[in-house]
Amino acid sequence: MAKGARPPGSLPQLKPRRKESKTLKRKREEEELEGLEKAAQEFDASTLTKFADLPLSRQTASGLDKSHFKVPTDIQRKAIPLALKGKDILGAAKTGSGKTLAFLIPVLEKLHRAKWTPDDGLGALIISPTRELAIQIFEVLRKIGQRHSFSAGLVIGGKNLQDERERLGRMNILVCTPGRMKQHLEQNPDLDTYNLQILVLDEADRILDMGFKDAIDAIVQGIPKSRQTLLFSATQTKNVNDLARLSLKDPEYVAVHEAASTATPGKLQQHYIITPLPEKLDILWSFIRANVKSKILVFFSSTKQVRFVYEAFRQMQPGIPLLHLTGKQKQTARLEISAKFSSSKNSCLFATDVVARGLDFPAVDWVIQVDCPEDADTYIHRVGRTARYERDGRGVLFLCPTEETGMLERLKTKKVPIEKINVKQNKKQSIQNQLQGICFKDPEIKYLGQKAFTSYARSIYVQKDKDIFDLEKLPLQEFATSLGLPGAPRIKFLKGEDTKQMKNAPRALLKDDDSSEDEESGEESTRKEKKKKEVRTKYDRMFERQNQNIFTSHYTGMVRHGEEEEDDNGDDFLAVKGHGYGSDTEDAEGPKKGQKFIEVHGKDPLLVDSKRREKLATSKKALLKYKGKGTKLVFDEEGEAHAIYEFEDEEQFKKAGDAEEQRGKFLAEEKKKVSAADEEDKTVAKEKRKAKREKQKARMLEEAEDGEEGGFTGGLPLIPYEDFDAKGEESDNEAPEPFEEDRPTKKQKKWFEDDSEEERKKKKKAKKKGKIVEMQEAPETLDDLEALAAGLLA
Numbered sequence: 001m002a003k004g005a006r007p008p009g010s011l012p013q014l015k016p017r018r019k020e021s022k023t024l025k026r027k028r029e030e031e032e033l034e035g036l037e038k039a040a041q042e043f044d045a046s047t048l049t050k051f052a053d054l055p056l057s058r059q060t061a062s063g064l065d066k067s068h069f070k071v072p073t074d075i076q077r078k079a080i081p082l083a084l085k086g087k088d089i090l091g092a093a094k095t096g097s098g099k100t101l102a103f104l105i106p107v108l109e110k111l112h113r114a115k116w117t118p119d120d121g122l123g124a125l126i127i128s129p130t131r132e133l134a135i136q137i138f139e140v141l142r143k144i145g146q147r148h149s150f151s152a153g154l155v156i157g158g159k160n161l162q163d164e165r166e167r168l169g170r171m172n173i174l175v176c177t178p179g180r181m182k183q184h185l186e187q188n189p190d191l192d193t194y195n196l197q198i199l200v201l202d203e204a205d206r207i208l209d210m211g212f213k214d215a216i217d218a219i220v221q222g223i224p225k226s227r228q229t230l231l232f233s234a235t236q237t238k239n240v241n242d243l244a245r246l247s248l249k250d251p252e253y254v255a256v257h258e259a260a261s262t263a264t265p266g267k268l269q270q271h272y273i274i275t276p277l278p279e280k281l282d283i284l285w286s287f288i289r290a291n292v293k294s295k296i297l298v299f300f301s302s303t304k305q306v307r308f309v310y311e312a313f314r315q316m317q318p319g320i321p322l323l324h325l326t327g328k329q330k331q332t333a334r335l336e337i338s339a340k341f342s343s344s345k346n347s348c349l350f351a352t353d354v355v356a357r358g359l360d361f362p363a364v365d366w367v368i369q370v371d372c373p374e375d376a377d378t379y380i381h382r383v384g385r386t387a388r389y390e391r392d393g394r395g396v397l398f399l400c401p402t403e404e405t406g407m408l409e410r411l412k413t414k415k416v417p418i419e420k421i422n423v424k425q426n427k428k429q430s431i432q433n434q435l436q437g438i439c440f441k442d443p444e445i446k447y448l449g450q451k452a453f454t455s456y457a458r459s460i461y462v463q464k465d466k467d468i469f470d471l472e473k474l475p476l477q478e479f480a481t482s483l484g485l486p487g488a489p490r491i492k493f494l495k496g497e498d499t500k501q502m503k504n505a506p507r508a509l510l511k512d513d514d515s516s517e518d519e520e521s522g523e524e525s526t527r528k529e530k531k532k533k534e535v536r537t538k539y540d541r542m543f544e545r546q547n548q549n550i551f552t553s554h555y556t557g558m559v560r561h562g563e564e565e566e567d568d569n570g571d572d573f574l575a576v577k578g579h580g581y582g583s584d585t586e587d588a589e590g591p592k593k594g595q596k597f598i599e600v601h602g603k604d605p606l607l608v609d610s611k612r613r614e615k616l617a618t619s620k621k622a623l624l625k626y627k628g629k630g631t632k633l634v635f636d637e638e639g640e641a642h643a644i645y646e647f648e649d650e651e652q653f654k655k656a657g658d659a660e661e662q663r664g665k666f667l668a669e670e671k672k673k674v675s676a677a678d679e680e681d682k683t684v685a686k687e688k689r690k691a692k693r694e695k696q697k698a699r700m701l702e703e704a705e706d707g708e709e710g711g712f713t714g715g716l717p718l719i720p721y722e723d724f725d726a727k728g729e730e731s732d733n734e735a736p737e738p739f740e741e742d743r744p745t746k747k748q749k750k751w752f753e754d755d756s757e758e759e760r761k762k763k764k765k766a767k768k769k770g771k772i773v774e775m776q777e778a779p780e781t782l783d784d785l786e787a788l789a790a791g792l793l794a
């Protein structure tokens with residue numbers, strides 16, 4: 001028999017051997033999982049010094065190692081062993097102390113030990129209050145989970161609901177913001193949450209506050225009670241009601257820094273200055289000019305302030321790259337700006353509280369809080385953007401004299417060590433004249449300044465802590481002057497703002513169109529969706545965009561006339577009738593639901609049943625026919641008006657021929673004159689438009705060139721409303737954004753290209769020396785990021 005041949009009747013060896021190895025493999029895996037579970041239950045946390053000591057899957061251990069995480073931080077050392085035992089956790093630790101890994105490692109291990117496969121659907125849900133933070137969490141998950149085969153997705157809005165929906169059904173781990181997740185739960189039948197194993201709330205106190213209540217309740221309602229729940233924050237909630245809402249089971253309170261003498265990182269130096277409100281911008285400007293070689297993060301209380309200071313300072317060229325980030329920008333722009341600030345060495349980012357929590361910008365030197373935060377917790381989160389994970393950092397809080405006592409008391413109660421410093425008067429530079437010049441030359445910036453003024457006043461007005469925030473005590477007139485405005489714009493507060501809205505100040509700010517944070521609660525997104533569905537004309541949108549309080553009294557009068565004085569319209573040429581309009585009940589005589597009368601001067605009321613018809617009926621052209629021909633008048637020496645014929649000699653008039661013929665002739669001649677004048681006007685207007693366009697173009701070019709030389713991001717062309725509508729998501733609610741940053745500009749590119757160019761050169765040099773190991777290219781957009789993760793973390 002040939003060597004290796006099978007004896008007759010014997011069984012082939014290959015099949016049993018393969019079967020045996022599969023079975024063995026499965027058995028070995030089962031044993032491994034059981035071993036992990038047992039080791040986790042028996043693990044003694046006091047023996048933990050390195051991540052390698054933890055009973056972790058090979059995949060997680062390898063992911064941590066590859067991401068260069070070797071030694072756990074305090075919160076990780078305490079929270080991870082408990083979470084691996086399956087406990088619910090309330091985790092509290094200072095900002096920048098590594099809470100993200102403290103919940104991501106248990107998430108991966110939970111699914112691994114449950115032998116979760118891509119077919120098992122959603123196993124873990126991680127909720128973050130803002131999109132930026134969700135993206136950051138997702139990136140860390142992608143790094144440490146790279147050896148696992150779970151699929152992971154981001155649900156944060158900013159893109160088509162349908163696109164997101166299609167991906168969701170296939171995800172094992174979702175990182176989401178509350179409002180968007182609620183939307184999906186309500187509208188996406190493929191999203192099955194009934195098998196969820198673990199729920200995480202990062203920045204739990206923020207997520208559990210009133211603004212997200214509906215969304216969180218809706219999410220929790222649809223997930224099993226038997227799941228594990230992890231809550232983390234630097235300012236943790238222990239509110240029993242909140243915990244009951246989440247049905248936590250005997251949660252372990254892990255507060256590593258509770259016994260510490262301070263609530264903020266040890267390497268953080270914190271100072272405050274007392275400054276009158278009108279001097280804030282002078283001090284900020286002087287500070288930035290003195291620290292152009294630093295990385296600075298500046299907080300304001302509203303989007304409008306951020307935009308005004310950014311645009312004005314940009315024109316003044318402080319000698320450091322300026323950036324701005326608010327929840328009102330489009331997602332792509334926000335991502336781009338975060339990335340730019342992260343990668344830059346020296347730059348100054350103006351922002352709202354959208355970046356106050358959780359964001360891990362590397363190596364920020366200074367956090368400046370120009371506007372007083374609404375409470376001590378917000379202060380702690382804002383200042384925590386510096387001095388992260390063993391690094392140094394400095395924070396400066398600007399306080400108006402009226403805010404000093406109250407705020408310092410709040411900070412002391414929260415164990416925040418902060419010291420007063422004084423501004424060196426000889427170093428302080430007044431920029432009031434420059435700002436006045438800028439506002440005078442550029443109406444767009446003046447407009448932003450007016451909006452910044454009203455937004456600031458409003459932000460103070462809605463604050464609930466009246467011991468700190470008192471609008472009446474602020475020198476508003478001087479503040480307006482300090483912004484470069486000719487006078488203080490009129491401010492009108494909405495009725496009820498001081499009651500219902502003030503009760504929930506942070507959310508009130510959020511609901512205002514100047515909202516300081518970005519994430520939408522469920523109610524907010526539903527409201528926006530409803531608003532989108534309403535048919536609105538271009539003019540409706542235009543009026544909505546404008547802040548009517550800051551217009552001239554003439555304009556306000558015009559608008560109010562239409563809004564408030566409907567009934568008193570005897571002298572109006574055009575008026576909307578009040579009766580029956582908007583009534584829900586049908587009225588036999590009046591218009592039906594959806595219909596209304598419009599009254600055209602001197603004619604019977606017209607019944608219209610749609611906006612389009614109303615527009616047609618009230619268009620300039622349609623109204624012309626009611627206008628009549630007009631009468632030519634001449635004035636005597638006393639200034640009294642008379643019809644022409646009153647001055648004519650009757651005999652002569654009769655001689656000239658038939659009266660009707662004369663009238664016809666006169667009308668024909670006048671018509672000719674009017675159309676000639678009309679033509680002339682049109683030509684002049686056309687030329688004016690052309691000249692204006694050319695001027696704008698020249699200005700852009702000039703600014704672009706300035707930017708290349710001086711290194712400043714340049715202004716952008718003013719965009720006609722129509723163009724803006726076509727492009728901008730935000731155009732529905734916002735004033736036109738002439739300075740939107742996600743339109744690429746020469747200067748912006750140049751600025752950061754220089755940085756990366758330099759870095760590229762450095763890398764090239766280092767590579768030659770063998771210092772750098774090439775890494776996989778970083779994802780640039782959300783889609784890149786998701787594509788990398790969604791197709792399995794591996």
Ligand SMILES: Nc1ncnc2c1ncn2[C@@H]1O[C@H](COP(=O)(O)OP(=O)(O)OP(=O)(O)O)[C@@H](O)[C@H]1O
Nearest residue numbers: 071072073095096097098099100101234358360389
């Ligand atoms: N074990 C570790 N070893 C080294 N670096 C770590 C470790 N854990 C976390 N870090 C780093 O520390 C920084 C802060 O971590 P993280 O963002 O998780 O802090 P945080 O406690 O969530 O802060 P915040 O309260 O502001 O949200 C990050 O850059 C992270 O990569």
